[in-house]
Amino acid sequence: MGNNGALVPFRKRYRSLDERMAEKVIVCDACKIELKISKPSDAPITLCLDCNLYFCKPCADHHSKFPLFANHSIIPSESIFEFPFDLMFRAMTCNAHSDKLKEYYCPFHCEAFCFSCLIESHRLCDFRKLKDVTGNVRLSHVFTDLRNRIGSKYDSIKNLLRTKTANIEGLLIEKIKFEIKLKSFISEVNQWVSDITHQHELLFHFVTENLTRELNELHMHETELLKHKEDLDHISTKCSEDKIFLSIFEIENALRNQDLVIKHIESNCVDIRISDEVAFESLLHQLKEVKINLFQTTLNIDIPQLTPAQLILQPELHGIHDAPRLHLRMDIAFQEIDSQDGLIRNFTTFQNGQIIAVDEKHDCLVEFNKEGILERNVKMQSKYFGITKITQDIFAVTDSENDSVEIYDKHTMNLIKHVYTVEKCSGIAKYSDNSIVVGCNSTGIRIIDSTGNNIAYNCPNKLMQLNQTLLLTVDDECRIFCSLTKDNSVIALDSTGKLMFTFRSEKLKGPYGITVDRGNNILVAGSDSNNIVWIRRDGKKCKELLTTRDGIWCPYGIEYNKQLNILVICNCRGSKISIYEYL
Structure with missing residues (x-):
């Protein structure tokens, strides 16, 4: 090979x-x-x-x-x-x-x-x-799933074939009964019988021709599926792993093409009935009301559609000794601070332990001191979303309503600078001492300097035109990590925009907030998997640090503060902020 x-x-x-x-x-x-x-x-x-x-x-x-x-x-x-x-x-x-x-x-x-x-x-x-990727493919879920789906699809086709055949036989029997019933009225309604019989014949031939055509197609697909099943058995017992792996894709392609052809065959049975039984019994008085109608009964037969099998290289989950341990220091219950429940998705932390968060429900910025006490809340000028610390005195927020970035003085809460992004923006993070990086709907990633100008960055096509919330963070080497909630993945880009890796794991669902620790390892909040996942900086190993057993439920924002060595998590659908010591 x-x-x-x-x-x-x-x-x-x-x-x-x-x-x-x-x-x-x-x-x-x-x-x-x-x-x-x-x-x-x-x-x-x-x-x-x-x-x-x-x-x-x-x-x-x-x-x-x-x-x-x-x-x-x-x-x-x-x-x-x-x-x-x-x-x-x-x-x-x-x-x-x-x-x-x-x-x-x-x-x-x-x-x-x-x-x-x-x-x-x-x-x-x-x-x-x-x-390197086809080892033990015979025992993989991809191979087993393909065999099971082909078998299931073959059984469904056989079942539908039997039902359609019985449908034609039943129609023939009913046709005979129908004609016998009609002939009993021939002497009185000869002309009507002629018309109704002709109408019935046309509809019968139309239906049976369609059924016969569908039966022929089903026979053909039955033969093809049996051939695929036999081919897969031959290959699985006689070929090497890589050839089995490649054959899976080839058979999948053939089955998808077959699905396009068979898609128009409906899973139903056809019956030909008289629209009004009363009119039939009193036909001498109501001849004009008697018609031949077509009735369809949907069958409860599911023909599974075969979707492309994808081999995802899962990260190593065992033998991880460099993952940190976390100890809960404090919970800030936001609903107890205000009589009305708030919704906090994103926040930022400062060296003095201060936390400034975006309260999306009340359209305000809320500030907590290091003891978790609410110091003040400030009404926002618009709908803010992402927030990040730039210096110990300045922070920036994304205005998702006006497509802009706002830069504020932390002490006075006065607006310092307004930068238009021209497109909807969501996540934001500090990129360097003089720039920030923003997640945008169309262009993906945009780096903005202190003057408000864009810095050239070769954003990969994977992040463009996503039209979804893009949360991101930056490590000490100016590598950008993005969480894609809909794709259940985390991607890593180097300082030039080159894709380094894409991380996926069954343990991480609905990735949302994302941050990095001192070792430039990645921490992600799984909003659907209800956990905090640690990913090694090369993307090859991961570990669940916190789960529902630790009180984590639907986490959103997450930030690691290097100066204080703490991990702050927006927990419980934005109703609580949890602060953990990083051990």
Whole structure:
């Protein structure tokens, strides 16, 4: 698999196999080369997909003894003629370069590709070699889920097939009953019977033609699904992990294309009834009211739609010894300070222990001293959202209503500067001594200097046009970390805007507030998973620091104060601020 040049002879050999299969003759390549034997071997022939060679049993035994060939995909003689070579070739071949094999995998784009694609499109990605991401794929949830979904879909199609067939048979029986009932009135309503029968025939043929067409399509899809199931069984028992991995994607693509075709087939049964039974019994008096109508009964048969399987490289959760411990110092219950419940999502802390938070419910800024006592609240000029400390005397907020950033004096609460962002902004953080970074809906990330001008920053496309809240933080190396709530992910960018990694974990749902500690490790508030997650600075390890057992419920904002070595959390849907010592 490591040599892309092997694909051309592989295809030629496949065409040669077609010819040999037609003649039912296959010759051992090793015997042909070494012993110059061109006659068919009496021993069973096997095919090595990696070497692209056919071996008789003695040669195959020698081949399997070499450690270098231990993981090769060997197709035994009894499976050669039914093995899905076409599927295997499509899975192995690079989508962009048909003459090269897939060798690498990009977890960010969920795509396998060749070396040329790596150079052209994935140089900046955290790509891996296929062999590094396909280990134990036979036991993975992706492979098991695909088999289960194909089986479930196959069973659903069979069930629908039986129901549709019974539907036609039932219609035929009902048609006979219907005609018998009509003929009893022929003497009195001959003309009416003729008209109603003709109307019924047209509707019957229309319905049965549609049902027959759907049955034919269902038979075809049934056969295709059975073929996919058999192909998957062959590949799973005879191929290496990387080929199974690639085959999963190929089969998924085929199934999605099949879904587009079968989507128009409705899961229902059709019945042809007379609209008014009373009118039918008194037809001599109410002939004009009798009509033939089409009635449909929706079946409770669910045909599952197969969605693309994505291999997410999960972070390591065990053996983490450098994660910190937290000790609760104080809870500030905001609803006890004011008779009306407040809603605090974001706040910032200062060296003297002071906390200034944005109360979104009452449209004001609230200030607490280091003992957690409310010092004052100041009515805001607009709808503020994000807030960050710039110096010990100055802080900045994002005005999501007027698309701007406001800079305030902490002591007087007077406005110092107003900077228009021209677009809706949300999260904000200090970038350097002379600049701040703001999360925006369209441009993603914008860095603004002390004069209000934009600093050039190469924001990746992943963050543009998100139209969602973008919370962010900055470490000592000017690396930017962003939490994407809807995507359940955290992304890391270096000082030039290059994507370093994308973090996902089953333990983190609805990531919201984000901050970094002294070691530039990341801390994220899981608003849906009800926890605080610590992520090592390289994104490869993570650990839950606080959960519901520690009183964490729907946390929003989060900030680590390096001077005081404390972690402050906006807890319980913004009704409480929890302060933890960082141990």
